[in-house]
Amino acid sequence: MVDVILGLQWGDEGKGKIVDYFAPSYDVVARFQGGPNAGHTLYVNGQKVVLHQIPSGIFHPGKINLIGNGVVLDAVTLKRECEKVAAMGVDYKKNLYISERTHLILPTHRALDRASEIAKGNDKIGSTLKGIGPAYMDKTGRNGLRVGDLLDKSFTSQYIKLRLKHQRLLDNYNFQEDISNWEDEFFEAIEELRGFNIVNGEYFINDKIQQGKKILAEGAQGSMLDVDFGTFPFVTSSNTISAGVCTGLGIAPQKIKEVLGVSKAYCTRVGSGPFPTELNDEMGEQLRTTGSEFGATTGRPRRCGWIDLVALKMACMVNGVTQIIMTKTDILDAIAQLNVCGAYKINGKEVTEVPFQMNRMQIEPVYKSFAGWQTDISLLKDYDGLPAKMKEYINYINSYLNVPVKYISNGPGRDQIITA
Ligand code: GDP
Ligand code: IMO
Numbered sequence: 001m002v003d004v005i006l007g008l009q010w011g012d013e014g015k016g017k018i019v020d021y022f023a024p025s026y027d028v029v030a031r032f033q034g035g036p037n038a039g040h041t042l043y044v045n046g047q048k049v050v051l052h053q054i055p056s057g058i059f060h061p062g063k064i065n066l067i068g069n070g071v072v073l074d075a076v077t078l079k080r081e082c083e084k085v086a087a088m089g090v091d092y093k094k095n096l097y098i099s100e101r102t103h104l105i106l107p108t109h110r111a112l113d114r115a116s117e118i119a120k121g122n123d124k125i126g127s128t129l130k131g132i133g134p135a136y137m138d139k140t141g142r143n144g145l146r147v148g149d150l151l152d153k154s155f156t157s158q159y160i161k162l163r164l165k166h167q168r169l170l171d172n173y174n175f176q177e178d179i180s181n182w183e184d185e186f187f188e189a190i191e192e193l194r195g196f197n198i199v200n201g202e203y204f205i206n207d208k209i210q211q212g213k214k215i216l217a218e219g220a221q222g223s224m225l226d227v228d229f230g231t232f233p234f235v236t237s238s239n240t241i242s243a244g245v246c247t248g249l250g251i252a253p254q255k256i257k258e259v260l261g262v263s264k265a266y267c268t269r270v271g272s273g274p275f276p277t278e279l280n281d282e283m284g285e286q287l288r289t290t291g292s293e294f295g296a297t298t299g300r301p302r303r304c305g306w307i308d309l310v311a312l313k314m315a316c317m318v319n320g321v322t323q324i325i326m327t328k329t330d331i332l333d334a335i336a337q338l339n340v341c342g343a344y345k346i347n348g349k350e351v352t353e354v355p356f357q358m359n360r361m362q363i364e365p366v367y368k369s370f371a372g373w374q375t376d377i378s379l380l381k382d383y384d385g386l387p388a389k390m391k392e393y394i395n396y397i398n399s400y401l402n403v404p405v406k407y408i409s410n411g412p413g414r415d416q417i418i419t420a
């Protein structure tokens with residue numbers, strides 16, 4: 001049996017905290033897409049940790065953590081992260097497994113990411129520059145190197161061949177950067193990676209399913225960054241939606257049971273691209289400051305705005321969301337009036353569907369306003385104790401989306417979550 005936790009907005013919904021919270025109820029936590037562009041924040045015994053490559057179940061002894069074939073892996077980031085969690089007492093060699101089909105991010109992929117962004121000029125994506133796009137391009141272009149290739153004698157010669165190809169592309173971009181330091185680090189990390197638990201991921205996970213083990217698939221990024229259904233071209237290069245679980249781990253769709261969609265009580269986005277409910281005013285600044293809305297991977301300020309139910313409803317539809325987890329509700333504690341976007345006005349007409357090419361049109365959000373609860377909710381433990389005004393806000397979202405908000409997160413801590 002497989003349950004999924006994934007983001008419903010433009011990423012950073014709090015997936016890491018939520019996966020860490022639910023991990024004790026599962027046997028395996030598996031990442032199915034994305035790479036080190038992800039930054040998942042957890043608090044372990046009060047200590048803040050940001051994970052980029054390692055699944056967020058790693059702090060629970062005895063739980064297996066799998067990096068699936070749908071992920072793109074940066075060995076250097078993984079090595080650093082392993083050192084970090086080892087210093088916190090985690091025996092990662094025992095609990096971390098990597099699929100042999102997982103594609104590797106090479107130093108030249110990072111250089112190509114930079115070159116591509118520079119060439120785009122004003123149309124840049126706002127990529128995290130971790131080499132994600134170029135690594136996935138080499139996968140679909142049938143050129144990439146995979147973790148299983150590390151175990152083959154021909155790895156270095158395969159690497160050199162691909163590097164030459166990349167160099168020609170970099171020359172076309174007229175991009176010059178000395179990547180020799182990155183390469184030294186890369187080969188050091190690759191050497192270490194050879195000693196990891198490298199497995200045939202699809203058999204590994206299906207065996208676990210057969211044995212009756214419970215699997216939790218952890219999404220990275222968010223549904224609006226999905227390469228097919230997000231705000232293309234301002235998206236990431238993988239399928240972030242629940243369908244990605246099947247291709248990214250090698251499991252059949254009927255094995256998936258619950259799809260838990262994580263959404264903030266408001267909305268943020270980091271990087272370029274359309275964001276209809278963005279607030280470029282004091283309220284946006286207040287959300288950013290109160291919510292500490294700065295990227296966990298790049299430190300960039302996140303763009304902030306009101307919750308967008310038009311986009312959320314689409315995300316619920318394409319993911320088959322069965323339960324919603326609403327995070328960062330405490331960040332709205334002091335706000336007197338809250339707005340919820342239930343439609344877009346485009347050329348004078350109200351629509352409730354996410355249009356094709358949002359970035360090429362003027363979208364005016366149509367809001368319904370709610371009185372804020374103006375109460376500190378961060379210490380509350382049960383649903384009945386929540387302010388009535390907050391319940392009104394949540395009930396409206398519930399009924400608009402026609403999916404129940406089952407959990408309410410009211411702080412970054414492991415225990416700050418309320419079951420509705
Ligand atoms: P992810 O990428 O979806 O895992 O999310 P990030 O870790 O990038 O960003 C979420 C941020 O919000 C992190 O700093 C979390 O510690 C924090 N966070 C998560 N849930 C809550 C919550 O309910 N309240 C508050 N105040 N912070 C939260
Ligand atoms: P988590 O898992 C928020 C954004 C980037 C950029 C676009 C493409 O922490 O939610 P890429 O590096 O993939 O080429 O960037 O996607 N982006 C994220 N935004 N959270 C993330 O991950 C993101 N991963 C990528 O800012 O706009």
Ligand code: MG
Nearest residue numbers: 012039040296
């Ligand atoms: Mg994040």
